[in-house]
Amino acid sequence: MRRYVFGTALSALILSSVSSASPFLATASAQSSYDSWIGKYPFIAIEDPALKPKFQEVLKGEFDSFSGRLQVATAIARSGDFLFGKGCIPHNCGDLEAAFTIDVRNGAVIAVEFSRTSADRFVLYGAAKPDQLPAPLQDWMRTRDK
Numbered sequence: 001m002r003r004y005v006f007g008t009a010l011s012a013l014i015l016s017s018v019s020s021a022s023p024f025l026a027t028a029s030a031q032s033s034y035d036s037w038i039g040k041y042p043f044i045a046i047e048d049p050a051l052k053p054k055f056q057e058v059l060k061g062e063f064d065s066f067s068g069r070l071q072v073a074t075a076i077a078r079s080g081d082f083l084f085g086k087g088c089i090p091h092n093c094g095d096l097e098a099a100f101t102i103d104v105r106n107g108a109v110i111a112v113e114f115s116r117t118s119a120d121r122f123v124l125y126g127a128a129k130p131d132q133l134p135a136p137l138q139d140w141m142r143t144r145d146k
Contacts, residue, residue, distance in 0.1 A: 034083055042085030046100075
């Protein structure tokens with residue numbers, strides 16, 4: 001079971017309130033259902049029963065590593081046709097981070113991991129090259145590539 005920085009009781013409360021009204025259990029054609037994730041935390045979204053398989057497919061065997069990088073996170077925001085979430089590992093923000101987008105038109109997930117000290121500073125999932133990433137992820141990468 002994944003550990004959250006703020007404790008298991010709060011985690012259970014948040015997860016139970018979110019999973020009972022998951023926007024991804026409805027059809028993807030209703031863009032407003034995606035908007036219900038705005039303001040929620042990324043680590044909750046990627047554990048949603050309908051969304052988790054999409055992340056697992058894109059991330060292959062790196063789901064746990066990626067989700068660990070969302071433990072300290074800002075709320076999900078919408079940027080055009082994309083929901084954007086980002087976070088980092090506690091006490092390693094600036095060094096070990098992750099971000100993702102969900103296309104509200106089709107539910108496609110694209111994810112990026114960032115490691116400041118790694119030879120491959122960015123690892124892309126769901127896109128082959130940085131110029132294929134949605135604008136929110138390109139912008140996020142630019143702020144880390146300094």
